[in-house]
Amino acid sequence: MKNLSGPKLDEIDGGFPADFDMLVVGGGVNGAGIARDAAGRGYRLLLVEQDDLAGHTSSASTKLIHGGLRYLEYGEFRLVRESLIERERLWRMAPHIIWPLRFILPQTLSPRPAWMVRFGLFLYDHLGGRKALPATETVALDHSPFGDGLADRRGRAFLYSDCWVDDSRLVVLNALDAAERGALVRTRTRLLRARRDGAVWRATIGDARGEQEVRARILVNAAGPWVSDVIGRAGLHSDRAVRLVKGSHIVVPRLYEGDHAFTLQNADRRIVFAIPYEGRFTLIGTTEEDWTGPPRKAQIDDAEIGYLLDTAGRYFARPPKREDICWSYAGIRPLYDDKAGRSSAVTRDYVLDLDGDGPPLLSIFGGKITAYRRLAEQALNLLAAQGIETRGAWTGEAKLPGGDMAQGGFDALAASLRDQYPALPGALLRRLARAYGSRASQLLGRAQRLDDLGGTFGSDLTRAEVDYLVSKEWARTAEDILFRRSKLGLHVPPDAVDRLSAYLKGPVRNLSEERPTPLQEKE
Template identity: 65%
Template sequence: MQPDLQIPQNVDLLIIGGGINGAGIARDAAGRGLSVLLVEKDDLASHTSSASTKLIHGGLRYLEYGEFRLVRESLKERERLWRMAPHIIWPLRFVLPQTQSPRPAWMVRTGLFLYDHIGGRKDLPATETVSLTDAPQGEGLSDRKGKAFVYSDCWVEDARLVALNAMDAAQNGATVLTRTKFEGAKRSGSEWTAELSDAGGTHTVTARAIVNTAGPWVSEVIGTIAQAKPKGQVRLIKGSHIIVPRLYPGDHAYMLQNPDRRIVFAIPYEREFTLIGTTDVPCADLPDKAAISEDEVGYLLDTANRYFDRQTTREDIVWTYSGIRPLFDDQAKNASAVTRDYVLDLDRGGADAGGDAPLLNVFGGKITTFRRLAEHAMDELDLPGAGGKWTAGKPFPGGDFADFDSYLAKLVARYPGVDTTLLRRMARAYGTRTETILGDATTAADLGEDLGGGLHVAEIDYLVAKEWARTADDILWRRSKLGLHVPDGTADRLTAYLNRTATTG
């Protein structure tokens, strides 16, 4: 059932890395009429882009470091992306208690005033001040004295956003290959000759330009490209999160300020849990799969226990995840102060580099600014024959509706025999593509075998055919977070099903 994708021999643009930046550039470039090949050595969003704090936000704390351009651009993207993907992006109110703040209230309020006004906010509610003693936002906190500021940002299903970009790219003609590794390239006049490898062997591809969005591996990829001349270098910072049973009532999140001036978020997660993160830990090496350390666990637990009535221990942790952020090295001493802005490093070659084919290396960036990064990348490359900008306001697959609750009501009316809880989960994941999966089903039984937790065969087949899913982890932890909800044995049953259908075609 895995699509039989042929590796093209010649393309305009070869993109290395299937995270948010690579998928975003592939979407943009394919929509401009260019032939595009995106290769990812693992699964889409299998590293940094599925390990974020899952926010579409301006980055309030970046104001403290003078990152005004980045914050403004991010805030302008915030509502735009919400409108483009209302199934996987939605508003979230954040409570910022002043009870343990190392920053004076006037400073925080000034920052929030800027946050409300420099990014063109239209539909999200403005900041308000509440009394923790009286307001529902104080419930669950260990100290309800004093006040808190309440402001707006948005939540995003990060790995799904990557998949939707890749889907849109493919619908515009791009070839997206997972489990395909870039081995190296060299310039040959005005084009690149690149070597790729997958389970079927090695392959040669020529391209007019290469974009290196390998994330934490950006420098490693540069090392495989003959005569590449990067102007910058990457700085690796690990961020980790823990998931615990729900710590407080309500659908709001908290921004918790620590004595070291770092902030940690506590966010409602998958209905039953609270997500706590993130950390900022410099990495001396690059593990294939990042993992949380005991020190990070202790730091996040200490933060939560400082603020909430319900005390949490290591035994309460139901899941952890970590990612390595490939930040541009701006020589900042403090890991938290390293710029989150993106840097595009264009190498146009020349006679001494074997030709004039461009190489664009992408450093840094945040999930909120991926669309603008893609536009800027296309401006830098300036490839002949490319069309103009088109992505602003264009809905992502499944995002062609205005209001989630209204769309869900439509689904419930159309499928009265299917449980509303299942319809809500699927609508949040797939938007209007839910109807493609459900088809003419009148009950959940029509969707095929339930492998556990409402994961039916029809949904699995869709993910394999349309979203490049191949393994149980792809489905349970990236295309969804069903891994937190399914019973024991589901992963094994899912693996057996995927193996069986791959063999039978």
């Protein structure tokens, strides 16, 4: 058995550690999830991300924790079942950033017969052991408030359940938990090259300060769209491949009242969601377009805008127009290439590819945000099966940072913050409770007035929150803060970006490059 015991990270080389049990490449949801699981099992590890945490695919999702209802059409029963089981598990782990959402699925323009949709929803309700979420119902749109805002309220619709997630914060919280368990997390740091040398990988990483070589017994490639590129940087080749598919979303002023979402069916059998977003907006997405070039930062194109607007226009009484678009975002999904013809039919399942010819290289192909925890657990179990001695699986019921709420859940937490900080705006306290959960009071400290938090950059983004995000959550830029750690970019005045950027260039102490104190010392 290969034992992973050894010196503590801060005892190696007297400075930045050079030796690790594991080097994880990629700071999306899969990389952060693997780092968290591994740190909790006793691995000494380094995670490197070339940009910001969740800087690409993992912040460009439709913000859903769901089983994937339409995947049943493609026979993806195992994936749907696994995702449905994970859906309620993740909700329990992080009830501040994940919460239930009801979906209306109108049949008026459906290309699928009602019996087929109802049968699919029956499977959806029962495949994954649903316990806390409400079951599917049938509603008459002309007699229900769920029909408000629709252009055609004739006929019936199905009402079913899934969950909403703040996807970027999910990634950050996994990285934060990993760091508090002893992992070292480095953003804006690239893997430049790697090679096997006996029982270890010798990897060269680089950031704005230069290059450095580190050694690791295991290399985990969770680089998402760059997974094949990382394999090449390690001097290897894999028969596995990714199929890059771009998904884009638009945000428009709110199209309807209510806290429910809509599942909109198109004649091409693709699905578009319309989801309440940030109080005053509706999020519409996603598209599915093959991406043929090298992976990079993606942007929505005119055809995708037209597709989403046309879909919304067929369903809603107030069709959105191009000039209504407040924001758009796009991401490249690294789907496992199963040789499917249409991009919408490509599997969302994942493949763990282990190259064990020497020190292991584990590459992650595909996956979806809902299955990230299970993917990470299976990845660590696979490595354990190679004779690497670690502690067992542990993440199944372990709360993410801020998720350890007392009896009464989120509402009780929000009420407690109002009692503790009566002079602070209620909307601010509720937003901080949603973002930070039980850790919101760490950010607020002893503040009694808004001025005690250092003033604001616009909306309710305070200097205290910015300092917290820089020191604890690896935030570096205005975009990191306004569109990933929060969605306040939709609410702040135009000059807020410049003022925030200027502040971030000032003498703000950056603690997130330091190793946080572990929750417990390694054995």
